Amino acid sequence: MFIDKGGLGVVIHNHAGEIIAALSDKIPQPPSVTCLEILAARRATIFVNEVGLHESILEGDSETIIKSFQKGDMFQSAYGHLLKDTMFYVNSLRRYGFSHNYRNGNSVADALAKKAIFSFDSTIWMEYVPPDINSFVLVDIPLS
Structure with missing residues (x-):
C-alpha cells in the first residue's frame, strides 16, 4: 500500500519531563526524510510559540539537522529555505538551544507522527497524550 x-509528531516537556502539550499533524508526503525532519523541527518551533513559551530546547533524532541548526550551515542546500524559516521562529524565542537525541529518546514524537498519517489533519493535546501513546511516554528519556 502506497501512503x-x-x-509530524511534537511533544513539549517542562524542565521536569512532564508533558505540557503534544501535536500530531498530517502533511503531504515530503520528498525525503531530511525534508520531513526539517518540517518537524519547523512545526515544533511554531508549536512552542503557539503554546506561549519563550524558551525551548529543540530536540531531534536527526543528528545532521540538529548540527545544521547549531552551526547555521546547510542554508544553501535544497532545504535551506526551510532551515531559514525554522530559524525565524526559533529566533522569536528569548532563549533556545538544540539537542540531538537518539530515536529511543524520541518515541512519543515518533508515535504521534505515525498516528497522524491515519488520523485527522491536526490534533493537539494539552498536558497529556492520547491513551494509545501513553506507553511511549514511559520509554522516552526526557532531556534533563
Missing part, C-alpha cells in the same frame, strides 16, 4: 501522507 502519500506524512506525519
Whole structure:
C-alpha cells in the first residue's frame, strides 16, 4: 500500500519531563526524510510559540539537522529555505538551544507522527497524550 501522507509528531516537556502539550499533524508526503525532519523541527518551533513559551530546547533524532541548526550551515542546500524559516521562529524565542537525541529518546514524537498519517489533519493535546501513546511516554528519556 502506497501512503502519500506524512506525519509530524511534537511533544513539549517542562524542565521536569512532564508533558505540557503534544501535536500530531498530517502533511503531504515530503520528498525525503531530511525534508520531513526539517518540517518537524519547523512545526515544533511554531508549536512552542503557539503554546506561549519563550524558551525551548529543540530536540531531534536527526543528528545532521540538529548540527545544521547549531552551526547555521546547510542554508544553501535544497532545504535551506526551510532551515531559514525554522530559524525565524526559533529566533522569536528569548532563549533556545538544540539537542540531538537518539530515536529511543524520541518515541512519543515518533508515535504521534505515525498516528497522524491515519488520523485527522491536526490534533493537539494539552498536558497529556492520547491513551494509545501513553506507553511511549514511559520509554522516552526526557532531556534533563
